Amino acid sequence: MGPGPQYPHPLVSYYVTTPIYYVNAEPHLGHAYSTIAVDILARHMRQRGEDVFFLTGTDEHGEPVVLAAEREGVTPQELVDRNAPRFREMGEKVNASNDFFIRTTDPGHIERVQEIVQRVHDNGHTYEGTYEGWYCPRCADFKTDSELGPGNTCPIHEIPLEREREDNWFFRLSAFQEDLERLYEERPDFVQPGFRRNEALAFIRQGLQDVSLSRPRLRWGVPVPWDPDQVVYVWFDALLNYVTALGYARDEDVTDRYWPAFHVMAKDILKFHAIYWPAFLMAAGMELPKRLFVHGYLLMGDRKMSKSLGNVLDPFEVIDRFGSDALRFYCFREVSFGQDGAVSAAGFESRYETELANDYGNLASRTLAMVSRYRDGTVPDARPDSGLAADFEGAPARFCELLDRNELTQALEEAWGLVRRLNRFVEETRPWDLAKEDEQASRLDEVLYTLVEGLRVVTLLLYPYLPVSAERLLAALGADLEPPAELGSRGGGQSVDRIEPLFPKLEAQT
Numbered sequence: 001m002g003p004g005p006q007y008p009h010p011l012v013s014y015y016v017t018t019p020i021y022y023v024n025a026e027p028h029l030g031h032a033y034s035t036i037a038v039d040i041l042a043r044h045m046r047q048r049g050e051d052v053f054f055l056t057g058t059d060e061h062g063e064p065v066v067l068a069a070e071r072e073g074v075t076p077q078e079l080v081d082r083n084a085p086r087f088r089e090m091g092e093k094v095n096a097s098n099d100f101f102i103r104t105t106d107p108g109h110i111e112r113v114q115e116i117v118q119r120v121h122d123n124g125h126t127y128e129g130t131y132e133g134w135y136c137p138r139c140a141d142f143k144t145d146s147e148l149g150p151g152n153t154c155p156i157h158e159i160p161l162e163r164e165r166e167d168n169w170f171f172r173l174s175a176f177q178e179d180l181e182r183l184y185e186e187r188p189d190f191v192q193p194g195f196r197r198n199e200a201l202a203f204i205r206q207g208l209q210d211v212s213l214s215r216p217r218l219r220w221g222v223p224v225p226w227d228p229d230q231v232v233y234v235w236f237d238a239l240l241n242y243v244t245a246l247g248y249a250r251d252e253d254v255t256d257r258y259w260p261a262f263h264v265m266a267k268d269i270l271k272f273h274a275i276y277w278p279a280f281l282m283a284a285g286m287e288l289p290k291r292l293f294v295h296g297y298l299l300m301g302d303r304k305m306s307k308s309l310g311n312v313l314d315p316f317e318v319i320d321r322f323g324s325d326a327l328r329f330y331c332f333r334e335v336s337f338g339q340d341g342a343v344s345a346a347g348f349e350s351r352y353e354t355e356l357a358n359d360y361g362n363l364a365s366r367t368l369a370m371v372s373r374y375r376d377g378t379v380p381d382a383r384p385d386s387g388l389a390a391d392f393e394g395a396p397a398r399f400c401e402l403l404d405r406n407e408l409t410q411a412l413e414e415a416w417g418l419v420r421r422l423n424r425f426v427e428e429t430r431p432w433d434l435a436k437e438d439e440q441a442s443r444l445d446e447v448l449y450t451l452v453e454g455l456r457v458v459t460l461l462l463y464p465y466l467p468v469s470a471e472r473l474l475a476a477l478g479a480d481l482e483p484p485a486e487l488g489s490r491g492g493g494q495s496v497d498r499i500e501p502l503f504p505k506l507e508a509q510t
């Protein structure tokens with residue numbers, strides 16, 4: 001055996017993706033939600049030492065872009081160059097730690113889409129035909145009769161659909177019916193949660209029809225290599241981003257290191273990810289994704305929040321006022337990840353005040369203040385309180401298991417239970433009374449050590465949700481960011497710093 005690489009890659013890699021967002025709309029909280037979810041997972045896995053690659057980006061081809069550009073009197077390229085940075089900025093605003101931002105107009109993407117589509121063609125999975133049916137330009141989707149809303153409308157966008165007839169290339173999706181059924185049987189966790197898996201499987205069992213692989217007349221897209229009068233249907237172009245990015249995001253091709261991916265998206269695009277995508281990868285002879293997680297919609301009132309329905313809560317405004325951590329926390333605390341759920345300004349403010357400012361922020365401030373006042377800013381070297389230690393035991397492992405199953409809301413609840421437990425501990429032990437009696441000095445050492453250590457342990461868990469605050473607090477506790485750890489795994493002796501409130505009270509804000 002020759003010498004191995006100097007820095008061998010860890011055996012486990014964790015490649016996680018968001019959908020790539022359409023650039024013809026403004027970024028809104030719904031997009032931020034998926035990006036934050038993936039960021040939480042990516043940060044947590046990095047914290048555990050995994051080799052993570054987190055991808056997000058923009059979907060820039062297709063008819064809606066051409067139509068929007070025409071309306072605004074600019075070229076499609078000008079439109080996408082103007083709008084893509086807004087999505088990049090949204091990611092930065094929510095503090096996303098993505099390793100790459102893909103744009104489907106990148107030459108590196110276009111080249112690789114052509115290679116893979118050519119392979120599918122060479123493997124005999126395409127044919128020329130005439131498509132006749134209903135087309136929703138906003139979904140960029142050809143609807144089957146069973147998918148139509150009343151009066152031949154799009155059930156998602158609630159607009160009347162046009163009947164299209166065009167000659168294009170087809171992908172033999174129907175030929176993959178049995179392979180897909182087998183995939184779903186052999187890998188029951190391929191799509192999570194289970195009820196989404198059942199939906200996808202029911203769609204497959206209903207019988208699959210072939211789908212368009214290309215569109216004529218449209219100049220804005222990736223030219224079909226063997227028929228340049230056509231462009232690749234925007235959904236195949238878009239789905240392929242998950243593979244193409246790994247080919248050119250780094251100086252070297254990192255596909256072998258990271259593929260297959262774990263994809264996160266909302267239920268609106270389940271069909272494309274759970275059916276078209278694995279079939280297309282099979283047709284190209286490529287390894288299938290590890291898993292898909294399909295989350296629900298954030299609702300304002302009772303409808304899905306979206307640009308076209310005009311009831312958008314601006315994540316940028318919330319972040320300017322309260323910081324990105326507060327938004328990240330709220331989204332996963334308020335709505336059970338996987339389900340639909342309503343968000344509101346009132347709900348946000350109430351959780352900010354009671355949970356972030358009081359439960360957590362206040363606990364941190366009090367703990368730092370007491371160590372500073374009673375022990376001159378040095379964490380006593382003591383043993384943890386046995387009652388509290390018993391309540392903390394096993395929590396970090398349970399938290400990690402929940403995140404392994406993508407239970408973002410339950411994992412957060414597990415951590416929040418510890419925050420509440422620490423607050424009760426303060427009320428039960430009353431360190432301010434212990435400080436008045438000299439004979440209680442060693443009990444006070446124990447209590448203060450336990451509080452600092454409990455705060456450190458819970459902050460390590462909360463880090464992926466509240467990265468800015470967690471890093472500030474860990475620094476103030478003289479602690480490092482490290483993998484989730486059990487209570488008592490660090491001794492005392494460090495100096496702590498007092499800090500400004502992590503989450504200033506609402507009335508204290510201007």
Ligand code: ME8
Nearest residue numbers: 019020021022030034059238239265266297298305
């Ligand atoms: O569908 N609640 O792009 P898109 C939760 N370009 N998530 C929401 C949401 C809401 N109210 N609104 C949007 C596309 N999302 C394609 C994807 S991928 C190869 C191509 C999130 O801009 C959610 O992740 O319409 C949803 O699936 C995605 O944005 C749709 O983004």
